[in-house]
Amino acid sequence: MNELQIIEYSNQRVLTTQQLAEVYETSVDNIKMNFKNHKDRFIEGKHYYLLKGDNLKAFKNRVNDIYLVGKNANQLILWTEKGADRHCKILDTDKAWEQFDNLEDTYFKVKEMFDIPKSLPEALRKLADEVELTAKLQLENKIKDQQIGELQPKADYCDLILKSKSLCTINAIAKDYGMSAVTMNKKLHELGVQYKQGGIWLLYHKYQSKGYTQSETIEFNHTDGRPDTRMHTKWTQKGRLFLYELLKAHDILPMIERDENG
Incomplete structure (x- = not known):
């Protein structure tokens, strides 16, 4: 799997339709068609985000590679990890399952592993929470x-x-x-x-x-x-x-x- 450009939205890593198609080695049209035929299986805000208007404009300004979002696109779908999983199940090919496992272990997992606090107060709060949780678990044991x-x-x-x-x-x-x-x-x-x-x-x-x-x-x-x-x-x-x-x-x-x- 080629190295993916990291895209984040709503504090989580996401993939564009273009990226998803490349990862699963299928076409963008096939991804779109599968979504259209199984739309009742996808929940907005859980499996995908639909960007339009000002939200789309603000997002485009943050993404370096315009190829990923489409220069003239008036809307854009971003797929979450759950959405990528749902597409994998719909495609149901060995390659799709293999690539989703890779995504799960690398692209999406790295975000969880290296979610670095953005400020000193946030870091201190996070450390305090972790210490409190550790102490509580030790006491419970x-x-x-x-x-x-x-x-x-x-x-x-x-x-x-x-x-x-x-x-x-x-x-x-x-x-x-x-x-x-x-x-x-x-x-x-x-x-x-x-x-x-x-x-x-x-x-x-x-x-x-x-x-x-x-x-x-x-x-x-x-x-x-x-x-x-x-x-x-x-x-x-x-x-x-x-x-x-x-x-x-x-x-x-x-x-x-x-x-x-x-």
Whole structure:
């Protein structure tokens, strides 16, 4: 496939009928005839753009090779990647399929790969979005790791226990020790039980499969309406006993035992 002159319209790469005919090794008239006979299969704005009047004049001023657009043409059709795909299916020749694969992997793909920001603020916004997305995906993977590691028994007695009201929040456990949830979480971090990422406390890997916690992902909306998810974790009775033994080994007792010994 000969090197194509790059043409862009509406922030995406497009092809003229002339270019499309050359790529598929057919005639311009054949492309036009196929479009006329299957026009109901093409959607303007999705498969093609029809330029007329001032829009066409402005476009001609941006294109160096007038041969591609026609010097005296009073209208011009620009084909999008989806439009080129549709023509490939109509032609249904080995050459057309081969050339569309080339277009998909080069001409149209390069635009996606090298869509460089036009200004510093735009570049910074794009970088911030990418960093935020990466961090979110990493956190989601960490959450999934914990949820996979946690015991998820079948619908039997253990399942009823784990999903019963006996599950405890960290707030309730902390209250038993006369602490706030913030203080308790920090203490468990100091003792190597959990770590914090993205504002969420996650168990270290060696504790994830012990059945100490039961977590679920909850959907919610920010105040500005943006949808998001957060993980809500509760401790099982087994986990509560684990914390009791762990804290006791470090001379941290629940309030009720301190009262009895005091």
